Amino acid sequence: MSENMTIAEARAAERERIQAILSDPVAQDRRQAAEALAFGSDMSAVEAVALLATLDAGAPKAAVPGMRTADAPGGLIAFDPRTGEQVSGIVSSDPTPLRNPDRTKELWREVVAGLNAETVGTAAGVKATAAR
Amino acid sequence: MDPLTYSPDAVRIAAGHPLAADKIFLAGIEAGMRELGRTADDDELREYAADWRVNYLAGQREERERWRKILEAPAAQLHPKAAIHLAANTDLDAKEALAALTLIAGSGRPN
Numbered sequence: 512m513s514e515n516m517t518i519a520e521a522r523a524a525e526r527e528r529i530q531a532i533l534s535d536p537v538a539q540d541r542r543q544a545a546e547a548l549a550f551g552s553d554m555s556a557v558e559a560v561a562l563l564a565t566l567d568a569g570a571p572k573a574a575v576p577g578m579r580t581a582d583a584p585g586g587l588i589a590f591d592p593r594t595g596e597q598v599s600g601i602v603s604s605d606p607t608p609l610r611n612p613d614r615t616k617e618l619w620r621e622v623v624a625g626l627n628a629e630t631v632g633t634a635a636g637v638k639a640t641a642a643r
Numbered sequence: 644m645d646p647l648t649y650s651p652d653a654v655r656i657a658a659g660h661p662l663a664a665d666k667i668f669l670a671g672i673e674a675g676m677r678e679l680g681r682t683a684d685d686d687e688l689r690e691y692a693a694d695w696r697v698n699y700l701a702g703q704r705e706e707r708e709r710w711r712k713i714l715e716a717p718a719a720q721l722h723p724k725a726a727i728h729l730a731a732n733t734d735l736d737a738k739e740a741l742a743a744l745t746l747i748a749g750s751g752r753p754n
Contacts, residue, residue: 518702550707
């Protein structure tokens with residue numbers, strides 16, 4: 512028996528199989544799945560391509576679309592804990608002043624008071640129900 | 644090319660062996676019939692086929708690993724078609740193929 516010949520034969524057959532799977536047009540938009548079948552299964556190229564054709568094309572979508580904080584212009588904002596100085600991210604030399612700071616404070620006060628009243632009301636209602 | 648072909652004779656000879664349903668083992672019996680000739684008895688053929696199967700699986704595993712190493716390299720992610728081309732059409736080992744891919748990636752040529 513020629514051991515080397517058997518190994519060479521096996522390598523050639525495997526090469527042909529993997530190439531047939533990865534080069535098939537169906538595999539072009541399903542690269543990850545194609546590689547998983549080529550390297551992780553003993554399916555023939557025909558079987559693997561048939562299975563790939565049943566999958567939706569395209570890579571898996573990102574769980575959360577949109578920008579991440581780290582992608583913000585200037586990157587993450589970081590402060591030096593000792594001095595309190597901003598050391599990274601965009602530093603505005605001319606921050607836009609609030610148009611009407613007193614009105615903003617007033618609005619916040621109203622919102623907080625409303626929330627407090629709601630919470631107190633709910634807590635009182637719960638107490639009254641429990642007392643009955 | 645599919646070396647895993649076998650005749651009804653191979654199936655008959657394999658019958659009763661634990662690997663009787665294994666197509667690589669069956670192809671090994673077929674290879675044994677070619678290699679050892681008509682004088683070989685069934686036991687000899689089954690023994691030959693068991694060894695043939697081990698070697699076949701080793702070759703299959705080596706080639707699979709070679710492809711995997713080539714395609715997983717960062718340079719292959721940039722040039723996937725070139726990576727498949729190198730793996731399929733050359734006998735470069737994974738290290739040599741990666742060197743070639745890195746060269747391509749460094750050239751700035753689009754894939």
